[in-house]
Amino acid sequence: MVIPKTIHYCWFGEKEKPKVVKECIASWRKILVGYVIKEWNETNVDLSNPFVKYAYRQKKWAFVSDYIRLKILHTHGGIYLDTDMFFLKPIDSFLNNDLFVGAEEDRFISCGIIGAIPNHPFIQKGIERYDTMDLTNIEFHKITIPKILTASFRAYYNFYEKFDKLITIDKVLVCPKNYFYPYSYEDSEITNRYMDFRTSDTYAIHLWNKSWMDHSEFYYLKKRQYFKACKTAITNLSTGTEALNVKYVKMLGYSIKQSFKKK
Numbered sequence: 001m002v003i004p005k006t007i008h009y010c011w012f013g014e015k016e017k018p019k020v021v022k023e024c025i026a027s028w029r030k031i032l033v034g035y036v037i038k039e040w041n042e043t044n045v046d047l048s049n050p051f052v053k054y055a056y057r058q059k060k061w062a063f064v065s066d067y068i069r070l071k072i073l074h075t076h077g078g079i080y081l082d083t084d085m086f087f088l089k090p091i092d093s094f095l096n097n098d099l100f101v102g103a104e105e106d107r108f109i110s111c112g113i114i115g116a117i118p119n120h121p122f123i124q125k126g127i128e129r130y131d132t133m134d135l136t137n138i139e140f141h142k143i144t145i146p147k148i149l150t151a152s153f154r155a156y157y158n159f160y161e162k163f164d165k166l167i168t169i170d171k172v173l174v175c176p177k178n179y180f181y182p183y184s185y186e187d188s189e190i191t192n193r194y195m196d197f198r199t200s201d202t203y204a205i206h207l208w209n210k211s212w213m214d215h216s217e218f219y220y221l222k223k224r225q226y227f228k229a230c231k232t233a234i235t236n237l238s239t240g241t242e243a244l245n246v247k248y249v250k251m252l253g254y255s256i257k258q259s260f261k262k263k
Contacts, residue, residue, distance in 0.1 A: 003095040006078035007037045010065035021083040031087040066145040077118035084209035098171040102180035103163035108146040112206045221255035
């Protein structure tokens with residue numbers, strides 16, 4: 001069995017798609033020739049799962065999508081894409097795997113792109129994580145899908161090494177970050193020149209549109225909203241969302257510098 005040539009994506013909240021999303025979807029149509037593209041939204045999705053209902057009430061659309069993408073892939077198979085995944089090269093060569101996914105860094109696999117045959121057992125394990133989740137006082141930054149599926153992957157496949165090279169286990173392919181995530185979240189806070197980060201192995205670039213989260217301290221600094229920046233920084237550091245290290249300080253410095261540039 002091969003992975004079906006169907007592209008799935010989610011769009012919840014009933015808002016118009018921003019320019020970056022439209023450009024990314026246009027890249028799919030251009031590069032992924034012969035694929036069916038299907039949008040999933042409030043009109044064609046069952047939102048009765050307790051986690052989905054909770055996330056939907058909080059208007060955490062990307063967290064709704066986290067669960068729905070797994071249900072869709074388990075039922076139909078195909079390739080799920082985040083709406084901010086910009087394509088550069090065809091991915092037909094990946095379809096002979098039972099499942100493929102990319103690492104966003106050495107420690108975490110991510111799900112901005114994930115392809116699978118129907119009824120894959122690893123996808124089912126991911127669904128079970130959500131089905132058994134305690135919904136009391138959820139802190140969404142602690143339950144992002146990279147954290148959940150990385151933990152599931154390590155437990156299910158007994159794999160505890162870094163995701164720093166091509167890894168194949170039982171017809172499951174994990175690609176290193178340069179395949180789909182050469183442009184990191186930290187990079188996106190510093191520059192929007194994402195094409196500068198592509199390599200010869202890059203098939204697509206995740207643009208970190210960040211629709212799932214509140215604005216960061218870096219965003220507020222660049223917009224000269226310094227009180228909000230300070231408040232957000234204190235919250236993120238106290239909750240462990242961010243760590244006070246050299247990289248974090250450099251990002252703060254760059255954002256402050258950007259705030260003084262003429263608009």
